[in-house]
Amino acid sequence: MFDVPLMKKNGSLFAGIALLLGAFAGNARAEEMSLQQAVEIALQNNAELQAFRDEKGLREAGRIRAGLLPNPSLEVSLESGALTGNSGENAFSVGVSQEFLLAGKREKRVALAQKELEVYRWQLTDRERLLRLDAKSRFYQVLLAVRKLKLTEGAIELNRHLYQVAKERLAAGDIPELELNLVQVELARSEGARSAALEGLLASRAELSLLLGGKEVEPALPTGSLEAGGAVKQAQAELLRLAQERRPDLMALRAEAEKGSAELSLAKAEGIPNLTAGLGLKRDTTAVEVAGLEGKDTSYTVGLTLSMPIPLFDKNQPGLRESSARRDSAGNRLAAAASRVEREVAAAYASLSNAEQVLSLYFRNIMPQMEENLKLTREAYQLGEVPVLTVFEEQKKYLEVNQGYLDALYQRQLALFKLEAAAAVELTGGVQ
Known part of the structure; x- marks a missing residue:
């Protein structure tokens, strides 16, 4: 009997699909890749993150x-007097001047640059957090596609068995040939569904490969189980506290608010002009005529100059207003982000709880009943008690319920990953 929710022997399935996908990729065998390996590869090779x-x-x-x-x-x-008829007179000077930053401008600029670097680091950490979520989601999309392919293979086995029963009943004269043809058509349809499922698997695997960095990870085939994942032990309030303390996007906004204060402090300092000090040496040569004889007199002077703009019109008022507006904007965005994080954690927690309830309903009530109904219907057809269309309908319900179960498994894992991303923690331990 084909049993989807209780499948334990996935090794042969992955081996067969690995060989099949390896053939498509031109490889003799596809290697397996765990979820943790997929996340690490994504963090190392993702082009946008790099x-x-x-x-x-x-x-x-x-x-x-x-x-x-x-x-x-x-x-x-x-200077030379040659052009004015005083060729004997000239002057030469050389000087060095240095601007001195007042009001601690240099220290304030360094502090502002440090805050900009801190904002960038938290933004990078936040991108890594979102990439982990994306990688996990796409990884489990491949696992879901693998299970759905397995489900279509099970449907083919059901229809093959039904075809053999119909042939036996036709030979016994219990059914017309048209009924055997209907079973054959249903078998062909299930084989077509398998081809569509395989295309979906290849497409989801290609998306994962692109996220992980491209062709160098093409041979890898994700391995694992949709049923993986334990119960969340932390309460919603604890996860919210962790999110408020550790979410890198919140940390980036906090650093940006501090950066706004640093910008305002620098803008105030920029309103104070800098002092420029200069030191110069000057040599003056003059021509002196005494008793018809011309002589030259050379003198040397050393000078010190100090200059500073008078802040009469420009006191950096635009810079003050701009930095003040940026600081206030960062504070408002931080408050809005804190509220958004609270909603994200609450929504993810509720989604996970709902997904677990749906799974429990499938596992305890729906799946056992559907399996029993299908078994009884197939036995009844073999005894000639129900028409083949009833079997078709029951198999259709059975496969639809199994697909719903697989989707519920995936939604449960996705809800878990979203809760991890919302709280910025790995629920199995560790910080994102």
Whole structure:
């Protein structure tokens, strides 16, 4: 008897599908891949995540730039009286000037750059969290497709057995030939459903392969069970507390709010002008005529200059308003995100609880009854007590219920993964 919900021998199924998929990919055998391996491969090879990781250099360059001092300026000047008829008179000066940042601007810029780098790191962690959810979901989509393919193979076995019974009854003169033809058509339909299920499996596997990084993981075939996953021991309030403390998107918004305060502090400092100090050496040569004789007199002077803009019109008012607006915006987005996280945890927790109730209903009530109904109907047909159309209808109900059961298994796993992502924890232990 074909038993979908209680299938324990998945090894031969995966081996057969592995060989089949390996043939499609041009390989003799497809390797198996666990859920943990799939997540690790995704985190290492995903192209979008890797591109975002490469942006770390931009933030680090900004931090280095913020800590640099202004470069000194070299000033050289040469004056000559040759064009005005005083060729004996000239002057030469050389000086160095340096701008000094006041009001702690350098320290404030470094602090702001550090906050930008912190925001980036939390954003990267949040992308990894979402990628884990996506990888787990697509991994179990492949497992679901494998089980549905197995279900279509079971339907073929049911129809083959029914075809043999119909042939025997036709030979005994119990049924017309038309009834045997109907069974043969039903067998062909079940074989067509298997082809469609195989196409779905290949499509879901290709999507997983793309998420994991491409062709280098093409031979791998996910292995595992849809029934995997234990009960969640943490209460909803505990998961909400963990989410508020550990969700990387919330941490990124908190860092962004702190970044807004750092920007405002820097904007206030930018309203204070910087001091520029210069040190110069000047040589003056003048021509002196005494008793018809021309002589030259050379003098050297050393000068110190200080300059500072007068903040009469520009006190960095636009920068103050801009940084203040960004700080307030970050605070509002943080408050909204905290409420959203609370709703996500509550919704995921409720979804998981509902999925477990649906599974319990399938396992305890629906599946045993459907199996018994199918068994009795097939026996009744073999004894000539019901028409073949009744068997078709009962098999259809049986397969639809099994498909619903498989979908419920997948929805239960998906709800578990969404709850893990919402709370930013691995419910089997660990932090995302």
